[in-house]
Amino acid sequence: MTQLDTPIQASFIGLGAMGGPMAATLARSGHLAGAWNRSSGRAEAWGRTHGTRVFATLAEVACAAPVVFLCVSRDADVLELVGSLLPHLVPGQIVIDCSTTAPQTARTAALRLRSAGVAFLDCPVSGGTEGAAAGTLTLFVGGDPATVERVRPLLASLGSRITHLGPTGQGQAAKAVNQLMLAGINQAVSEALAFAVAEKLPLPELIDALSHGAAASWFLAHRGPRMAERHYPLGFKMALHAKDLRICRDMAAQHGVQLPLAEMTLHHYDRLPGCAEQDLAALFELKRALFEKKSTG
Ligand SMILES: NC(=O)c1ccc[n+]([C@@H]2O[C@H](COP(=O)([O-])OP(=O)(O)OC[C@H]3O[C@@H](n4cnc5c(N)ncnc54)[C@H](OP(=O)(O)O)[C@@H]3O)[C@@H](O)[C@H]2O)c1
Numbered sequence: 001m002t003q004l005d006t007p008i009q010a011s012f013i014g015l016g017a018m019g020g021p022m023a024a025t026l027a028r029s030g031h032l033a034g035a036w037n038r039s040s041g042r043a044e045a046w047g048r049t050h051g052t053r054v055f056a057t058l059a060e061v062a063c064a065a066p067v068v069f070l071c072v073s074r075d076a077d078v079l080e081l082v083g084s085l086l087p088h089l090v091p092g093q094i095v096i097d098c099s100t101t102a103p104q105t106a107r108t109a110a111l112r113l114r115s116a117g118v119a120f121l122d123c124p125v126s127g128g129t130e131g132a133a134a135g136t137l138t139l140f141v142g143g144d145p146a147t148v149e150r151v152r153p154l155l156a157s158l159g160s161r162i163t164h165l166g167p168t169g170q171g172q173a174a175k176a177v178n179q180l181m182l183a184g185i186n187q188a189v190s191e192a193l194a195f196a197v198a199e200k201l202p203l204p205e206l207i208d209a210l211s212h213g214a215a216a217s218w219f220l221a222h223r224g225p226r227m228a229e230r231h232y233p234l235g236f237k238m239a240l241h242a243k244d245l246r247i248c249r250d251m252a253a254q255h256g257v258q259l260p261l262a263e264m265t266l267h268h269y270d271r272l273p274g275c276a277e278q279d280l281a282a283l284f285e286l287k288r289a290l291f292e293k294k295s296t297g
Pocket residue numbers: 014015016017018019020037038039042071072073074076077078080081098099100101125126127128129235236237240241244
């Protein structure tokens with residue numbers, strides 16, 4: 001294979017529920033130079049499972065490939081990592097952030113990196129851990145169009161739909177829209193299925209039927225069965241969805257508006273003590289409790 005045939009290489013930072021399978025997808029398509037995780041134990045276990053190089057330092061991460069992906073929890077984590085990577089990056093490199101943050105955080109990260117000649121794309125994703133593992137994510141991209149074209153093969157290995165929505169921050173603005181919609185869908189699916197239980201309907205058969213009608217959704221098809229089993233293996237932590245809804249709240253405040261769906265969902269997540277680290281589908285428990293209180297009260 002000549003150098004021209006070698007697929008564009010990337011390093012990956014953040015091997016959590018989402019980043020772990022995304023990095024594995026890049027590795028399968030020949031695009032991964034190696035990965036790094038803050039807790040080294042998680043990185044080593046991931047490296048053993050996927051037979052892939054694990055970096056010991058952020059300096060190694062920065063030097064190993066022209067592109068560095070990030071997929072970490074919160075805005076402050078992204079900015080902290082950008083600060084730690086900056087001394088090791090060289091002009092012409094590209095940082096792609098797949099974490100969900102506020103649009104302003106993306107603009108701040110881009111500005112800091114630009115001072116070192118490094119390009120930045122905000123590239124939050126949707127499609128759950130299943131989509132991350134299958135390479136079928138939806139990618140919402142913000143940033144310079146020429147940079148998007150340079151990294152398109154990397155993005156295409158992660159996702160089946162790549163949408164460039166405008167300058168830096170617009171990928172995150174689109175993801176905020178997605179997260180607000182997800183709040184409504186979680187509210188609708190969890191409340192309606194709790195209602196179905198009260199009506200003594202068989203949930204597996206009902207979910208299958210609903211999934212072929214006008215109320216069909218990814219969330220119903222993938223998280224409805226978990227509600228039926230009252231078992232919530234971790235896909236997307238409630239605490240992270242709450243973080244995203246607070247981002248929506250701040251963005252809406254700039255329009256002088258409150259978002260009823262975001263406020264109601266944040267209130268409900270707060271009422272599920274000890275659930276912050278659970279999958280957001282556990283909202284079903286709160287909805288079940290509504291009906292259980294009535295039948296015992
Ligand atoms: N899970 C989903 O379905 C999903 C879907 C779309 C988007 N997202 C977004 O993707 C991002 C990651 O989500 P996740 O579900 O993968 O979260 P997660 O399982 O909690 O993993 C978080 C990752 O970020 C790392 N991290 C956190 N703070 C860090 C810091 N200051 N420096 C370095 N590394 C740090 C963690 O390292 P340690 O191992 O050391 O803790 C871990 O690797 C979030 O912004 C989330 O909103 C998630």
